[in-house]
Each structure stands twice: as C-alpha cells, then as structure tokens.
Amino acid sequence: MIRWAEAGDLEDLVRLELAADGMFAPLGIVFPPGTTMIEECDDPARVIVAGRPPVGFAMLGVVDGHAHLDQLAVHPDHGRRGIGTELLTAACDAAAATGAAAMTLTTFRDVPWNAPWYARRGFAVLAPEEWGLELTALVRHEQALGIDLAPRVVMRRDL
DSSP states (O other): OEEEOOGGGHHHHHHHHHHHHGGGGGGTOOOOTTOOSGGGOOOGGGEEEETTTTSEEEEEEEETTEEEEEEEEEOGGGOSSSHHHHHHHHHHHHHHHTTOSEEEEEEESSOTTSHHHHHTTTOEEEOGGGOOHHHHHHHHHHHHHTOOSSOEEEEEEEO
C-alpha cells in the first residue's frame, strides 16, 4: 500500500533508512553518523511510504525548480519485491501532478541498486555543467557531510 506519510511514521523511518543504509557496508560504503536524510524531515507531506507500518519511503524536495528525490529507502527485509519501483513511480506521479517538468536525484554511480537501477527507470546522468546552482550546492553539501564515499552522479528524468 503506497500512501502519504503521517506524522507518526517519521520516527520509524529513521530506523528504516539506517537498515537500508546497512546494505552498502559490504561494498565498503559506511555512512557517517547523523547523515540519514529522513532525520531532517519534519513534514510528512514530503514523504510517500509503502506499508503500515512503513517498509519503505520516498522523500521529495524541490531543487532548482524541479522535483528532487531526496531519499528512497526500502528495508532490506522487504527488498526485491518491487516496492522501490512503486515508491519511485508514486514520487514521479506526485511531482508531475504539481506541474514539475523533471525529477532529479543524487546517487552512487556503481552500486547496482543505485544509478543503474534508476537508469532502467528512465533517469539519465547529468553532466556538472547541466546542474543548477541549488543542485551544485546540494552536491557540495553531500561531500561536506562525507556522503561522497564512492563515485556519485546526479541524474534527471523528465516527467
């Protein structure tokens, strides 16, 4: 069941994101403490969840006037069932419904369930000269937080 988050969901989503982030450890990618994206969110209207209680979520924002996928996470116990695809589809549909022309995101270039996964769903890598000021600032912010642990890319999908 894909739905908009409720205020009571947000706390559980931090644990969900941490569990999903653990999937990167075997690849040598360990996120610095305090870098979970959902911790920064206090507005459930920015978050689409799967399930009750949630087993996955997509957190939306706006960057350079385009919808931006701040985070997509599915608990590893519920992976490989199409939940991520359903969340991504719902996020793109919600963004299109607001009139957004495109959705952007940042992700790991070489992690199979990151850039290659998004590419199969219509996202393409954007060269740095195609980034707007806010997207450039976001990438620099991720680097300052220490999230740039492996090659990352910016991707975009027209809606």
